[in-house]
Amino acid sequence: MGRSATFSKLFCASILIAFSAAETSFSLGSQDLDILVGETKVINLQVTDLTQRVNASVQTRHSGILELNPKSIIINPPANDIYPIEVTSIEAGYTTILLSIDPAIADVYDAFIRVTSLHSIELYHFSEVIGWIYFVAWSVSFYPQIYENWKRKSVVGLNFDFLALNIIGFTMYSIFNCGLFWIPSIQDEYFEKNPTGMIPVLTQDIFFGLHAMFATVVTITQCFFYERANQRVSWTARGIILVFALFLLISTIVAAATDKLTWLDILYFCSYVKLAITLIKYIPQAYMNYKRKSTVGWSIGNIFLDFTGGALSMMQMMVNAHNYNDWQSIFGDPTKFGLGLFSVVFDIFFIFQHYVLYRQSRKDVAADPEKPEKTGKDEIL
Numbered sequence: 001m002g003r004s005a006t007f008s009k010l011f012c013a014s015i016l017i018a019f020s021a022a023e024t025s026f027s028l029g030s031q032d033l034d035i036l037v038g039e040t041k042v043i044n045l046q047v048t049d050l051t052q053r054v055n056a057s058v059q060t061r062h063s064g065i066l067e068l069n070p071k072s073i074i075i076n077p078p079a080n081d082i083y084p085i086e087v088t089s090i091e092a093g094y095t096t097i098l099l100s101i102d103p104a105i106a107d108v109y110d111a112f113i114r115v116t117s118l119h120s121i122e123l124y125h126f127s128e129v130i131g132w133i134y135f136v137a138w139s140v141s142f143y144p145q146i147y148e149n150w151k152r153k154s155v156v157g158l159n160f161d162f163l164a165l166n167i168i169g170f171t172m173y174s175i176f177n178c179g180l181f182w183i184p185s186i187q188d189e190y191f192e193k194n195p196t197g198m199i200p201v202l203t204q205d206i207f208f209g210l211h212a213m214f215a216t217v218v219t220i221t222q223c224f225f226y227e228r229a230n231q232r233v234s235w236t237a238r239g240i241i242l243v244f245a246l247f248l249l250i251s252t253i254v255a256a257a258t259d260k261l262t263w264l265d266i267l268y269f270c271s272y273v274k275l276a277i278t279l280i281k282y283i284p285q286a287y288m289n290y291k292r293k294s295t296v297g298w299s300i301g302n303i304f305l306d307f308t309g310g311a312l313s314m315m316q317m318m319v320n321a322h323n324y325n326d327w328q329s330i331f332g333d334p335t336k337f338g339l340g341l342f343s344v345v346f347d348i349f350f351i352f353q354h355y356v357l358y359r360q361s362r363k364d365v366a367a368d369p370e371k372p373e374k375t376g377k378d379e380i381l
């Protein structure tokens with residue numbers, strides 16, 4: 001496509017430049033800097049093979065977070081030198097230090113530093129620990145259901161729409177993660193859009209998504225072998241999945257045939273499908289419990305672990321919001337926080353169904369295991 005052709009031309013051009021000797025270059029060293037509020041650190045502007053006098057100046061993308069000293073340096077040729085610049089943090093937040101030179105005799109595309117200014121290093125570690133705990137809680141949360149199915153040799157009471165939506169959701173999530181993490185041409189598109197950004201996918205995200213797919217496939221396989229009465233995936237759920245599939249199919253064709261959409265856009269569409277699925281996936285299970293007046297067959301262990309994961313993930317977002325003074329990403333862009341909140345509210349509802357509304361149904365089954373559950377006859381949705 002047009003963009004990538006330009007990109008590879010640029011790339012060839014920069015290789016040529018790299019091989020032609022004595023090219024002027026400017027660098028700010030490493031591209032990430034963490035700093036505590038009140039702290040001062042030194043960054044180094046490195047200049048090589050300067051051929052004419054320049055005014056090199058640094059500025060931050062957001063005001064009020066850092067103080068830079070000096071803000072500009074007049075450099076005379078010949079120069080192969082390092083010029084220290086003091087960075088003092090005056091407020092928590094995220095920003096980027098950008099270099100510009102006047103006259104613009106060299107490319108300073110790579111001369112930037114992403115700065116994270118934080119209140120407290122303890123909170124940073126605390127947030128990391130929370131992150132690992134909810135990663136484990138969410139990853140383990142699949143197994144109580146698998147165990148319960150195995151123990152009962154039955155999946156009666158586990159909603160198939162939930163499973164169908166779940167496998168589609170985690171597949172879309174993994175496509176998004178793996179694409180951004182492993183495909184260089186997609187990363188190029190990402191950096192073209194966000195030149196000083198970071199790829200928003202961590203190794204844990206990759207593992208979590210792929211493992212979630214695996215565990216859901218195991219659960220679905222159980223449905224083929226264990227007693228399932230007349231449960232099936234409802235027409236409503238099939239219709240919804242068809243709409244998602246058509247949406248992604250059409251966007252993929254548009255991306256392949258035109259340059260109206262990039263592959264990065266397609267990955268983001270996959271992540272929107274995943275978000276939509278997260279919003280609706282528990283509804284059929286909650287409705288089924290209501291119709292059966294029972295939660296037998298629906299693992300409460302799964303719900304407790306999901307609740308733990310969701311609550312800790314929201315807690316981590318609040319700790320980070322405080323530490324990085326970034327409440328904008330919680331309240332300005334409520335997607336992630338809203339999703340965590342939504343799952344937690346659903347989990348509380350399931351706990352209420354299990355321990356309050358339909359507790360009698362569990363006692364009936366426990367008292368008389370031979371008694372057929374009335375579940376099988378129910379039509380789902």
Ligand SMILES: *[C@@H]1O[C@H](CO)[C@@H](O)[C@H](O)[C@H]1NC(C)=O
Binds near residue numbers: 057074
């Ligand atoms: C160098 O550039 C900065 C920022 O554009 C400007 O404030 C400063 O006055 C310039 N210095 C000289 C000596 O021109």
